[in-house]
Amino acid sequence: MSGNRFGREYSSSSGDVRVTRKMARWIEAMQEKDLDEQARIEHEGKAYAVFRLDGGVYALDDVCSHEYSRLSEGEIWDDEVYCPKHGSRFCIRTGEVRSFPAFKPVGSYPVKVENGTILIDVEGCDEA
């Protein structure tokens, strides 16, 4: 059995492979009515960029994977956010990096909205 940084564990018994994930840990990020196009929230010392896009809400790591810069302060074009420091483009839906100089994705987190509150699963990070 082993884990990786995404919290998945892979184990093998009698020839089959099981994949398990850490338990979801939903945090209350903010009120949906307070989200215009993008926002930055912090929880336990980590920052998240929250975006409203095509009627959905998405959450990424706020810090660019290249150097320190806040994606929550980047410009949005279509489904991409442009890093304000050097201009790398990241997919808002998945965290996929789409242009240099960054070459690694940023973490993407499950989001749901309940009773007007945006919730983020801070254990559900998935990289594109």
Ligand code: FES
């Ligand atoms: S800090 Fe984001 S592209 Fe360089």
